Amino acid sequence: MNRIKLIKDDITRLDVDAIVNAANRSLLGGGGVDGAIHRAAGPELLAHCRTLGGCEAGEAVITPGFRLPARYVIHTVGPVYGSMPAAEAERLLANAYRNSLELAAGHQLKVIAFPNISTGVYGFPKEKAAEIVISTVREFLAGSELPEEVIFVCFDDENFRIYERMLGVN
Numbered sequence: 001m002n003r004i005k006l007i008k009d010d011i012t013r014l015d016v017d018a019i020v021n022a023a024n025r026s027l028l029g030g031g032g033v034d035g036a037i038h039r040a041a042g043p044e045l046l047a048h049c050r051t052l053g054g055c056e057a058g059e060a061v062i063t064p065g066f067r068l069p070a071r072y073v074i075h076t077v078g079p080v081y082g083s084m085p086a087a088e089a090e091r092l093l094a095n096a097y098r099n100s101l102e103l104a105a106g107h108q109l110k111v112i113a114f115p116n117i118s119t120g121v122y123g124f125p126k127e128k129a130a131e132i133v134i135s136t137v138r139e140f141l142a143g144s145e146l147p148e149e150v151i152f153v154c155f156d157d158e159n160f161r162i163y164e165r166m167l168g169v170n
Contacts, residue, residue, distance in 0.1 A: 003141050004134075004150050006169050008160045011153045012040035015069035017109035018062070019153075020100050022117040023075040025054050027061070033115045033155070042067040049075070058095035062103050072109065074100045078118030081125065093118055093129060094136045101137065105146040113151040116159045130162045 011019050011033060021037045024030045027049040029038035038045055044066040055061050060076040076099060079092040096117055104112045114133075118124035137150050152167075154160035163169075 003148060004137060004152070004167065006152045006154070006160070006163050006167055008154050008157070010036070010155070011113055011115050012036050012068060014113050014151070014153065016111040016113050016151065017070065017147070018072040018074050018104055018107075018112045019065070019068065019070040020060075020112065020114045020117070021073050021075045022115050022120070023055060023077050025056065025077050027052055027055055027075055032120050037068070037073060040068055041065060041073065045073065058092035058099065060096065060099040060103050062107060070113070072107065074103050074112070076100045076117065078122055078124065081118065081123040089118075089124065090128070090132055093124060093132050097133055097136045098140055101140045101144070101147065101150070105144050108146060110146065110148040111151065112147045112149075113153050115153055115155065119159060126159055126162055130159070130166050134163070134166055 022033050048063050055077050057077045057079050062074050065071050065073050076096040078096050079089040081089050119126045119129050152163050
């Protein structure tokens with residue numbers, strides 16, 4: 001059974017157990033998917049995130065989804081590419097996905113949806129990120145029953161085509 005799906009959509013509209021937020025270290029909202037998730041979830045998300053004390057690159061924390069269709073938001077911080085050696089950025093990107101999956105499994109969540117973390121303003125090369133992400137997710141799923149389904153949610157055509165090719169989806 002293929003547990004990985006690919007869609008092109010707005011992650012804030014998905015009715016799933018958890019969506020992942022490509023957050024910044026403060027967890028207090030920002031641009032891109034982070035801002036969209038905070039706007040859709042409502043002010044309760046920001047208020048809750050203020051109590052968490054931030055999150056480091058590669059780590060992840062979970063909050064309720066508040067006004068989102070998703071029950072939970074898993075916030076993870078991806079690396080800023082070029083601000084550290086490439087190998088460290090790659091390790092932190094893999095950790096961001098792995099730690100998000102571990103939180104989902106630990107909370108008995110069946111369906112989790114990921115945006116493209118670090119490939120926007122954080123500058124991670126999209127092809128390299130997709131290789132790391134797909135490999136990390138496949139490895140995690142091979143050793144865990146949960147989550148039952150991982151959805152890669154691409155907002156832009158370029159990332160969608162890259163994932164489509166690498167996943168062998170037509």
